[in-house]
Amino acid sequence: MDDVRADTALRGTWAKGPLKPLRHAQYRWLAASMVLELTSAGAWLVAIVWLIIEHGGGPTQLSAVTTGSAVGLLATALLGGVTADRVPQRRILLSTTVARLVVIAIVGTLAFSGTVSIPALAVAAVVIGAAEGFYFPAYSALLPALVHDDDLLAANGLEGFLRPTLLQAAGPALAGVVVATTSPAAALAMTFALEVLVLLPLLALRPVPLSRDLDAEPSSAWADIKGGLGYMVRTPWFLATLLFACLLVLMVIGPLEVLVPFVIKDEAGGGPTDHALVLAAFGIGGAIAALVAGATRLPRRYLTIMVGLWGLSCVPMLAVGFSESVVVIAAAMFVVGALFEWPTVIWGTLLQRRVPREMLGRASSLDFFVSLLLMPVSMAVAGPLSELIGLQATFVLVAVVPVVAAPVAILAARMPRDEIAHPLRSETTDT
Numbered sequence: 001m002d003d004v005r006a007d008t009a010l011r012g013t014w015a016k017g018p019l020k021p022l023r024h025a026q027y028r029w030l031a032a033s034m035v036l037e038l039t040s041a042g043a044w045l046v047a048i049v050w051l052i053i054e055h056g057g058g059p060t061q062l063s064a065v066t067t068g069s070a071v072g073l074l075a076t077a078l079l080g081g082v083t084a085d086r087v088p089q090r091r092i093l094l095s096t097t098v099a100r101l102v103v104i105a106i107v108g109t110l111a112f113s114g115t116v117s118i119p120a121l122a123v124a125a126v127v128i129g130a131a132e133g134f135y136f137p138a139y140s141a142l143l144p145a146l147v148h149d150d151d152l153l154a155a156n157g158l159e160g161f162l163r164p165t166l167l168q169a170a171g172p173a174l175a176g177v178v179v180a181t182t183s184p185a186a187a188l189a190m191t192f193a194l195e196v197l198v199l200l201p202l203l204a205l206r207p208v209p210l211s212r213d214l215d216a217e218p219s220s221a222w223a224d225i226k227g228g229l230g231y232m233v234r235t236p237w238f239l240a241t242l243l244f245a246c247l248l249v250l251m252v253i254g255p256l257e258v259l260v261p262f263v264i265k266d267e268a269g270g271g272p273t274d275h276a277l278v279l280a281a282f283g284i285g286g287a288i289a290a291l292v293a294g295a296t297r298l299p300r301r302y303l304t305i306m307v308g309l310w311g312l313s314c315v316p317m318l319a320v321g322f323s324e325s326v327v328v329i330a331a332a333m334f335v336v337g338a339l340f341e342w343p344t345v346i347w348g349t350l351l352q353r354r355v356p357r358e359m360l361g362r363a364s365s366l367d368f369f370v371s372l373l374l375m376p377v378s379m380a381v382a383g384p385l386s387e388l389i390g391l392q393a394t395f396v397l398v399a400v401v402p403v404v405a406a407p408v409a410i411l412a413a414r415m416p417r418d419e420i421a422h423p424l425r426s427e428t429t430d431t
Contacts, residue, residue, distance in 0.1 A: 021155040026146040026208075031158070032201035033093065034139070038163060040194035042171020044104065044128070047187035048121060050179045051111055061118045068122040072129025074372060080134040081365025082224040085358060089142035090205055096131040096138075097198050103127050104192045111185035133368070140364035144352045145208045156348040157294015160341050164283035210358075228362030231355075237303055238355075238363070240413030241347070242370045247405055248310055250374040251398050252317075254382030256282075259391065260320060260329075267324050267391075274326045281330040285337030293345040298424050302350065303415035306343040311406025313339035314399050321395025353424050 021027045052061050083092060103124045110116040147155055178187040232239050264270040264278060299305045316339075319332035347367075355363040386394040410416070 019154070019158070021147045021151045021158065024147050024151070026205060027143075027151075027155065029201040029205040030139075030142065030146055033097075033198050033205075034159065035162060035166060036194055036198045036201070037097070037135075038166035039171040039174070040100075040191050040198065042167045042169070043175035043187060043191045043194065044171075046172040046175035047179065047184050047191055048107075048125070051107075051116065051184035051188070052118065052121065054184055055116060055118075057118060064118060065121045065125045068125035069129035069132075070372070070376065072126035072131075073133045074129075074369065076130045076133030077137075077365050077369040077372070078225055078228075078362075079365075081137040081228060081362035081368075083134060084137040084141040084361025084365070085224065086210075088207060088210060089138040089361075090202065090207055092134055092138035093142070094199070094202050096135045097195060097202065099131045100128060101192065101195045101199075103131075104188060104195060108185060108188035108192055111183075111188055133365075136368055137361040137365040140348070140351070141357075141361040142208060144357065144360065149353060152352050153296075153298055153345065153349045154294040156345045156352075157290050157292075159348075160290025160294070160345045161287045163290075164287045168283045169280070224362060228359060228366055231359055231363065232366055236413040237415055237418050240409045240415070241303075241307065242367065244307060244310065244402075244405060244409040245367075245371050246374050248314075248402055249371055250378045250381075251401055252314060252378070253375050254378035254380070255317065255386075255394060255398050258382040259386055259394065260333075263320060263323075263391065264326060264329065268326045268329060269324075270326045277326065278330045278333050282333040282337040285334035286341035287337075289338035289342040290345050293342045298346065298349065300423065301416065301419055302346055302424060303413075303419040304410055306346045306350070307406050307410050307415065309339050309343040311402045311404075313343075314402040316399075317395050318399045321392045321398075350424070354422065 022031065048065060049062060052065065080092075107116065107121065107124050110120060143155060144152060174190065175187040178190050232242065260278065261275050264274050268274065313336055316332040316335045320329050323329050323332070351363055351367065352360065382394070389397075
C-alpha cells in the first residue's frame, strides 16, 4: 500500500462517504476509465442489436451473437486471472481496450459499407467477451493497490452504483438516440469514440508494480490455475460462497431473463414498456443499495450477513410469480435488486481484503467463472421447468431454495467463527 499512502489526496469536504476513494489521484484515473468503459459497453449492446435487426436478423441471430460473447468470456476467465497475477494490471487494461477498439473499428467499417454479416458479428462478440475475461480480474487486482483498505468498500459501492446506471441505462440510452436519429453504424462510431477516451485516463494512470515476485516464484500458467483452485478448496468461506453463488445463479437468472417477461405479458397484461419498467426497477434498486453499502461500515458479521442477504434476495420473487400487477412486480424486483447488490459490494471488498494480494487476480477470475458457469443452464431450464410444474410453482422454488441453502452454507463453512477471527473493520488486512 506504499503507493497509496504516498498518493496525493483531495482535501475537499465532498470526498466523503461513497466518494471517499476519489481522494486518491490514481483511483480517479481508474474510475474515469471505468465510467467511459461501462458507457461504451452499454452503447455497444444496443448498437449490435439494431444492426442485426437492420440486416434482417431476428431472435436466433441475436442469440448466436450474444452466445459468442458468453463463450469468449468463459474461455478466458481463468486465464485472465492468471495473467492479472503475472502481468502489470494497467498493461492488461490498456491491451483489452485496444482489442475492443480494433473490433469496434472493424464492425463499424463493415456496418457503414453495408457488408456486415451475422458470422462476423458473432466472431466480434467472442473477441469482446474474451477481452472482458481479462479486464475484470485485472481491474479487481489493481484496485487494492490504489486506495486504502478502509476505502475499498466505498470503491466497490461506487462501482456497484455506476455499473447498472451506465451499462444498463446511460450507454444504451445514448446509443438508442443515435440509432433513432441516424443509424446503428453511427452508434458504433460513437462507441468507438468512447473507447478512444477510455485510453486517456489509463495512460495517465501511473504503473503499479506487481505484488508477486515472479523471479523468486517461477511457475507455469497451469500451475497458477491449480494454485488458485487449491486456495479455493482449502479456504472454507471462499469455497462455500462460490458454491452458494452457483446455486443462486442457477435459481435466479433463468426466471429473471426468461419467465418474468411472460409473467408481465400473460399474468399482468403488460407489454414491452412494462417489461422495461420492471428491469429498470431491478437496476435502480441495485444501484441505490450499492451506493448505500459503500457509504456504511462493513458489518462485524460480514460473512453471515452477506450470504444471508443473498438468500433473502429471492423471497420477493414470490410476489413476481403470484402478482397480476406490474407495479407490484416492479416493486418486488426493486427489492430483489437491492438485496442482491448490497452483499455483492461486501463480497468484492471481502476478496480484496482477505485474499492474498498475489493471488487476487486468480480469485477474482474464479468468482467470475463460477458465477457465469450455470447461467446458460439456468436460462435453458427455466422455460421447460415452468411448463412442467407451472409458473407459480417455479417461482416458489426460486424463492425457497436459496433461503434454505444460505444457512447451510454459513454453518458448513463455519462463517460465524471465521468472521470473528478475521475482523475487517481495522486497517489490518487479514489473509
